[in-house]
Amino acid sequence: MNNNLIIETKHLTKRFPMGKGEFTALKGIDLTLGKGEFTGLIGPSGSGKTTLLNIIGSLDSPTEGEVIVMGSSVGIMSAKEAARLRKENLGFIFQSYNLLQVHTVYENVEFPLLLLKLSSSERRKMVHDALEWVGLTDKMKQKPPQLSGGECQRVAIARAMVKRPSLVLADEPTANLDAANSHNILQTMVKLNQDLMTTFLFATHDDKVIGYLRRKIYLKDGLVDKIETA
Amino acid sequence: MIKFLIKGLLRDRSRSLLPLIVVAIGVMLAVFMRGYINGIMVDMIEQTARFNTGHVKVMTKAYAENIDQIPNDLAIMGASELQAGLEEAFPDIKWVSRIKFGGLIDVPDDNGETRSQGPSLGIGLDLFSGSSGEIERLNLSRSLVRGTIPDTAGEILLSEEFSEKLKVSPGEEVTLIGSTMNGSMAIYNFIVSGTVRFGNTSLDRGSVIADISDVQKALDMYDSAGEILGFFPGGYYSDEKADPVMAEFNEDFVTENDEFSPVMLRLRDQEGLGLFVNLAGSMGAIVTFVFMVAMSLVLWNAGLLGGLRRYGEIGIRLAIGEEKGHVYRSMITESLMIGMAGTIIGTAFGLSLSWLLQTYGLDISEFTKNATTGIMMPNIVRARITPPDFYIGFIPGVISTVAGTMLSGIGIYKRKTSQLFKELEA
Numbered sequence: 309m310n311n312n313l314i315i316e317t318k319h320l321t322k323r324f325p326m327g328k329g330e331f332t333a334l335k336g337i338d339l340t341l342g343k344g345e346f347t348g349l350i351g352p353s354g355s356g357k358t359t360l361l362n363i364i365g366s367l368d369s370p371t372e373g374e375v376i377v378m379g380s381s382v383g384i385m386s387a388k389e390a391a392r393l394r395k396e397n398l399g400f401i402f403q404s405y406n407l408l409q410v411h412t413v414y415e416n417v418e419f420p421l422l423l424l425k426l427s428s429s430e431r432r433k434m435v436h437d438a439l440e441w442v443g444l445t446d447k448m449k450q451k452p453p454q455l456s457g458g459e460c461q462r463v464a465i466a467r468a469m470v471k472r473p474s475l476v477l478a479d480e481p482t483a484n485l486d487a488a489n490s491h492n493i494l495q496t497m498v499k500l501n502q503d504l505m506t507t508f509l510f511a512t513h514d515d516k517v518i519g520y521l522r523r524k525i526y527l528k529d530g531l532v533d534k535i536e537t538a
Numbered sequence: 539m540i541k542f543l544i545k546g547l548l549r550d551r552s553r554s555l556l557p558l559i560v561v562a563i564g565v566m567l568a569v570f571m572r573g574y575i576n577g578i579m580v581d582m583i584e585q586t587a588r589f590n591t592g593h594v595k596v597m598t599k600a601y602a603e604n605i606d607q608i609p610n611d612l613a614i615m616g617a618s619e620l621q622a623g624l625e626e627a628f629p630d631i632k633w634v635s636r637i638k639f640g641g642l643i644d645v646p647d648d649n650g651e652t653r654s655q656g657p658s659l660g661i662g663l664d665l666f667s668g669s670s671g672e673i674e675r676l677n678l679s680r681s682l683v684r685g686t687i688p689d690t691a692g693e694i695l696l697s698e699e700f701s702e703k704l705k706v707s708p709g710e711e712v713t714l715i716g717s718t719m720n721g722s723m724a725i726y727n728f729i730v731s732g733t734v735r736f737g738n739t740s741l742d743r744g745s746v747i748a749d750i751s752d753v754q755k756a757l758d759m760y761d762s763a764g765e766i767l768g769f770f771p772g773g774y775y776s777d778e779k780a781d782p783v784m785a786e787f788n789e790d791f792v793t794e795n796d797e798f799s800p801v802m803l804r805l806r807d808q809e810g811l812g813l814f815v816n817l818a819g820s821m822g823a824i825v826t827f828v829f830m831v832a833m834s835l836v837l838w839n840a841g842l843l844g845g846l847r848r849y850g851e852i853g854i855r856l857a858i859g860e861e862k863g864h865v866y867r868s869m870i871t872e873s874l875m876i877g878m879a880g881t882i883i884g885t886a887f888g889l890s891l892s893w894l895l896q897t898y899g900l901d902i903s904e905f906t907k908n909a910t911t912g913i914m915m916p917n918i919v920r921a922r923i924t925p926p927d928f929y930i931g932f933i934p935g936v937i938s939t940v941a942g943t944m945l946s947g948i949g950i951y952k953r954k955t956s957q958l959f960k961e962l963e964a
């Protein structure tokens with residue numbers, strides 16, 4: 309097996325129960341993703357982007373086929389193992405930021421480190437670094453309701469990045485942002501991808517995002533339509 | 539992590555305030571109700587003990603069997619000797635002899651003809667010796683409406699209501715018409731020294747009180763007493779105190795097969811008070827349990843509503859890699875903190891209310907006007923704070939918050955991570 313491989317899917321199929329029958333959201337996906345990639349899943353609404361991303365993120369499991377993330381098979385791992393995979397190796401960024409509203413920027417970014425049981429001095433150093441990457445060191449004590457959408461998404465990026473995960477999964481990260489903010493956070497992510505060798509996998513249909521991708525995986529009706537490499 | 543949870547609780551009022559208020563109110567009511575009900579029941583028991591049953595009571599077997607008829611022909615003879623024996627055997631207990639009697643009180647006019655007349659229920663007790671404590675026990679000084687408490691032979695107290703009915707005032711003469719110990723008619727003149735109101739309907743109707751020496755003279759009961767009552771130090775009845783006394787008494791004082799042998803009855807053996815004593819003992823548990831269930835239901839629902847609001851938070855915590863069990867346990871930890879805080883607040887308020895009711899009392903005489911049971915209902919109810927009131931609130935307070943959270947959070951636990959996640963995205 310290729311040591312550089314971070315994600316590998318083999319004939320990945322996902323069916324959801326629907327009424328009496330079933331709905332097949334993913335119809336046999338074969339993909340590989342290597343370390344350090346900056347890649348996107350592109351496709352119209354309903355093409356299965358989020359479904360695929362969630363399975364790769366071990367938030368959901370495949371119906372058939374196999375998904376191997378950093379050497380472990382998502383389909384057969386226990387809930388505990390899945391939580392551990394997420395805790396140690398994965399970062400998530402969502403369209404709707406999903407910040408903890410009553411906690412400060414600092415505390416939001418610190419949270420993943422609490423789960424890793426790091427000492428407070430380690431945490432402080434890492435949170436400061438992460439906030440520096442996204443340019444929010446001056447808003448540390450503020451809470452999400454006092455921030456703009458762009459700032460919120462940058463907090464979410466800092467939270468995903470703070471533990472320096474191997475893989476970041478970003479589902480429509482720019483959908484709620486204007487053009488300037490979109491470019492801003494994309495540039496931040498490109499920089500982190502280069503500096504930390506973090507692998508990024510996006511799900512998107514936003515042209516601004518697509519412009520930054522080095523590899524584009526087009527999905528259509530639950531199947532890989534085509535793959536383009538820049 | 540705990541710090542993180544506490545911050546969340548302190549800042550997210552909607553998460554903590556509603557359950558906190560529910561717990562505080564619930565605990566306050568539970569603590570207060572407990573003190574209140576406890577107070578009423580203990581008051582009723584003690585009031586009955588003071589006027590009627592004692593904490594323990596010694597009578598002859600035959601008297602005890604016919605106690606409803608007040609059979610003074612079956613009274614204890616040589617009462618002072620028996621009382622002295624009791625005082626020696628049980629020096630901690632206060633022993634007093636009493637005679638209960640029934641009879642007519644007749645008020646004569648200037649010519650000696652009957653002006654008015656009414657049936658009365660009398661108690662002869664030790665008013666003169668100064669050491670019996672009976673005046674305080676029956677609260678006579680404070681119950682006095684007119685006149686004075688008898689302090690010389692031949693004086694009698696009437697209940698105020700009775701004196702009004704008979705139209706007789708302190709200083710005037712009344713005649714007791716009753717029956718002597720050996721069955722002949724007894725006629726004895728008293729001077730009314732004063733009137734009393736006990737605030738207890740049955741007592742206020744037709745009571746008369748005189749010194750036991752007068753009653754003995756009037757009824758030809760020389761050195762006899764119907765009943766010798768024992769009162770525990772500390773002033774409260776309990777089986778634990780009564781049982782060993784009764785056991786020792788039965789050993790040393792009782793003669794088998796002699797119907798004039800003395801017997802001892804505990805308070806719980808008289809006037810159907812046994813059930814009441816049992817009830818008073820378990821009331822605290824019943825009240826606590828009822829509030830616990832009610833609060834659990836409220837908090838369950840509050841938790842369900844609150845949980846909906848927190849799907850976003852829960853989803854993101856799962857995504858970041860927290861285990862479901864850990865999220866669930868952290869919510870329980872939160873509820874534990876809320877439960878503790880709410881209990882402390884609620885207990886403080888509940889105790890304050892109980893304290894007010896213990897200190898000032900509440901007049902419920904309107905509701906007890908027609909009471910006819912052997913159990914005496916005091917007209918002023920008071921709460922009674924006992925040591926458990928300080929910590930008992932933690933049982934309903936903490937258990938209900940934790941139970942409420944466990945029930946409402948079980949959905950989180952049962953649902954698949956992917957499903958929770960869908961709800962987060964929605």
Ligand SMILES: Nc1ncnc2c1ncn2[C@@H]1O[C@H](COP(=O)(O)OP(=O)(O)OP(=O)(O)O)[C@@H](O)[C@H]1O
Binds near residue numbers: 324332333357360
């Ligand atoms: N839990 C579910 N139950 C039933 N059907 C589902 C479920 N989740 C997703 N689907 C269906 O699977 C298909 C793919 O959904 P998915 O969310 O992956 O699309 P997407 O590419 O992310 O779309 P969008 O761009 O709108 O986010 C859709 O038709 C959706 O209705």
Ligand SMILES: [Mg+2]
Binds near residue numbers: 357358359479511
């Ligand atoms: Mg999607």
